[in-house]
Amino acid sequence: QVQLVESGGGVVQPGRSLRVSCVASGFTFSSNAMHWVRQPPGKGLEWISVITYDGTNTYYADSVKGRFTISRDNSKNTLSLHMSSLRVEDTAIYYCARDYDNSGYYIDYWGQGTLVTVSS
Amino acid sequence: ETVMTQSPATLSVSPGERATLSCRASPSVQTNLAWYQQKPGQAPRLLIYGASTRATGIPARFSGSGSGTEFTLTISSLQSEDFAVYYCQQYANWPLWTFGQGTKVEIK
Numbered sequence: 748q749v750q751l752v753e754s755g756g757g758v759v760q761p762g763r764s765l766r767v768s769c770v771a772s773g774f775t776f777s778s779n780a781m782h783w784v785r786q787p788p789g790k791g792l793e794w795i796s797v798i799t800y801d802g803t804n805t806y807y808a809d810s811v812k813g814r815f816t817i818s819r820d821n822s823k824n825t826l827s828l829h830m831s832s833l834r835v836e837d838t839a840i841y842y843c844a845r846d847y848d849n850s851g852y853y854i855d856y857w858g859q860g861t862l863v864t865v866s867s
Numbered sequence: 868e869t870v871m872t873q874s875p876a877t878l879s880v881s882p883g884e885r886a887t888l889s890c891r892a893s894p895s896v897q898t899n900l901a902w903y904q905q906k907p908g909q910a911p912r913l914l915i916y917g918a919s920t921r922a923t924g925i926p927a928r929f930s931g932s933g934s935g936t937e938f939t940l941t942i943s944s945l946q947s948e949d950f951a952v953y954y955c956q957q958y959a960n961w962p963l964w965t966f967g968q969g970t971k972v973e974i975k
Binding site for chain 2: 852860
């Protein structure tokens with residue numbers, strides 16, 4: 748069965764950087780595009796980034812463009828999100844999610860998420 | 868940017884009753900719409916894609932309809948495990964995905 752397990756969350760000061768990761772199993776990781784979606788505590792879902800199956804193309808929401816970088820290592824079945832210049836409003840649960848397609852279609856599986864708290 | 872608007876924000880329903888949730892898209896997303904269910908402390912789960920196709924393992928009491936700008940998720944007879952928050956999401960405006968703000972279905 749498809750499993751996505753995030754890690755790397757924690758408390759970080761504003762302006763600092765943090766990397767969160769997601770290890771995938773139960774499917775051929777190199778065949779699917781992958782997303783990051785976040786959810787501030789008690790609020791709704793916000794899509795923030797996608798990477799195509801081969802890592803060739805990446806896209807970002809305006810709220811994180813220029814500060815966040817998505818990447819993947821298909822040899823290790825791992826998706827990453829490097830977050831820099833973090834702001835208080837970046838505080839959220841960060842979910843790794845699989846796309847049904849290889850370039851971007853709909854999300855069909857989600858990880859359990861990792862909490863990132865930006866606070867001084 | 869495609870804006871997704873869900874209504875109502877909260878829906879109070881008795882077990883066994885029908886629940887009807889709405890999602891409006893601006894501009895049109897054709898049938899590139901998905902519905903997700905999220906229970907407290909859990910990740911979202913895919914219910915519906917292509918506006919009306921149930922995902923694997925989703926009970927038949929969940930149904931989706933609509934196209935263009937108006938969509939509906941119907942739960943025909945609410946079970947206790949269906950009380951949750953439901954989100955619609957468009958994937959027409961690739962590569963920018965957007966979610967609605969969610970509808971909470973609570974016990975009346």
